[in-house]
Amino acid sequence: MELPVTYYDRAEYIETDTGNKVSRKSVICGSQNIILGGKTIIQTGCVIRGDLRRTGGGHTVVVAIGRFCLLSQGSIIRPPYKTYKGIFSYYPMKIGDHVTIGEGSIVQAATIGSYVTIGKNCVIGRFAIIKDCCCIEDNTIIPPNTVVPSFSIYDGSPGSYKDELPECTQELYEQKTKDYYSKFTPRD
Amino acid sequence: MIFTTYLGTILHPRCKVVAESGPIVIGANNIIEENAIIFNKNTTPLIIGNNNVFEVGCYVEGLGIGDKNTIEARARLIGTTVVGNNCVIGSACTTDLHEKMDDNTVIYGSDCLRRKQQEQTSAQASLHLRHLEYLREMLPKYNHLKQLSLDG
Numbered sequence: 001m002e003l004p005v006t007y008y009d010r011a012e013y014i015e016t017d018t019g020n021k022v023s024r025k026s027v028i029c030g031s032q033n034i035i036l037g038g039k040t041i042i043q044t045g046c047v048i049r050g051d052l053r054r055t056g057g058g059h060t061v062v063v064a065i066g067r068f069c070l071l072s073q074g075s076i077i078r079p080p081y082k083t084y085k086g087i088f089s090y091y092p093m094k095i096g097d098h099v100t101i102g103e104g105s106i107v108q109a110a111t112i113g114s115y116v117t118i119g120k121n122c123v124i125g126r127f128a129i130i131k132d133c134c135c136i137e138d139n140t141i142i143p144p145n146t147v148v149p150s151f152s153i154y155d156g157s158p159g160s161y162k163d164e165l166p167e168c169t170q171e172l173y174e175q176k177t178k179d180y181y182s183k184f185t186p187r188d
Numbered sequence: 189m190i191f192t193t194y195l196g197t198i199l200h201p202r203c204k205v206v207a208e209s210g211p212i213v214i215g216a217n218n219i220i221e222e223n224a225i226i227f228n229k230n231t232t233p234l235i236i237g238n239n240n241v242f243e244v245g246c247y248v249e250g251l252g253i254g255d256k257n258t259i260e261a262r263a264r265l266i267g268t269t270v271v272g273n274n275c276v277i278g279s280a281c282t283t284d285l286h287e288k289m290d291d292n293t294v295i296y297g298s299d300c301l302r303r304k305q306q307e308q309t310s311a312q313a314s315l316h317l318r319h320l321e322y323l324r325e326m327l328p329k330y331n332h333l334k335q336l337s338l339d340g
Contacts, residue, residue, distance in 0.1 A: 027201055027202055027222075029201060029330055029331060030330040047201070047202060047222050047223065049222070050330075051326060051327065051329070051330030051331065052326065053326070055322065074223075076222065076223065076244055076245065078221075078222070078244065081319065081322075083314075083315055083318060087318075088315065088318030088319055088321070088322050089322070090322075104245075106244045106245055106261045106262065108244075108261075121262070121280075123260075123261045123262055123279045123280060125279070139280070141278075141279045141280055141298075143279075156298060157279070157280055157297055157298035158297065158298075
């Protein structure tokens with residue numbers, strides 16, 4: 001599956017030492033609490049809420065994103081919240097490697113594994129757990145606290161199991177995200 | 189046009205309140221999350237009560253909203269909707285154009301089905317209170333606050 005070359009405006013994106021490409025038109029709150037693994041692309045209009053951190057002192061990581069991830073235009077990453085033993089708090093979110101999040105999707109999951117593709121305009125509820133090698137189709141609503149098992153395709157509202165992914169999913173998604181990153185080139 | 193809010197309402201970064209043709213009055217202790225849009229296309233004022241939660245990316249028009257409602261992520265309130273108290277509009281659900289929602293109504297699922305829920309419990313109320321307390325403590329640490337004139 002060959003992807004076309006995606007061009008971007010060189011002035012709009014900041015490239016870090018580890019190869020992350022972050023749009024200046026995205027909103028990153030509490031950037032000291034966000035970890036990007038490297039070669040991750042954050043596109044225009046994204047919102048990442050690193051300021052909603054766990055109560056209590058010390059340095060905390062709020063959003064950890066792995067390598068070769070893609071946050072498409074207008075996607076929102078915000079940590080989930082709950083009260084536990086009477087204390088209200090937001091809890092950290094972890095996203096694995098080779099994860100693609102589609103345009104306009106809202107993610108409040110607890111964990112997203114590696115090799116996951118989330119379509120456009122999805123809503124991933126609070127404390128949902130998405131395991132490795134999953135596909136969430138466009139416009140899916142994953143309710144809070146759902147666990148999406150490995151190699152499954154979910155769609156609908158509320159999201160339900162639809163189909164199974166092949167064994168080669170890991171290689172496919174790895175190839176896809178690497179391909180996208182290498183073809184995400186500045187326009188000169 | 190005029191947009192008035194009472195003390196205690198929290199607006200997250202990037203939410204929009206657009207009073208195009210008529211004023212918008214927002215009560216106390218509401219939470220309006222990022223990318224939420226509150227829009228008034230009518231000339232009559234859009235009055236929003238207290239203790240409501242407008243989650244990420246929701247879109248709100250209509251004639252009025254009561255108290256203790258939850259508008260979930262990407263839900264749409266359209267036309268001349270009137271919302272009662274303690275209602276939930278589920279993720280990506282839409283109201284009808286001229287709907288009058290009774291108290292305790294829940295809209296859910298892909299077909300926007302409706303059902304009734306129980307009155308709000310004290311646990312839910314305290315969650316909202318604690319959420320407000322948390323945001324009041326945490327948001328100013330990481331974000332720049334814009335000074336609003338508080339003569340309204």
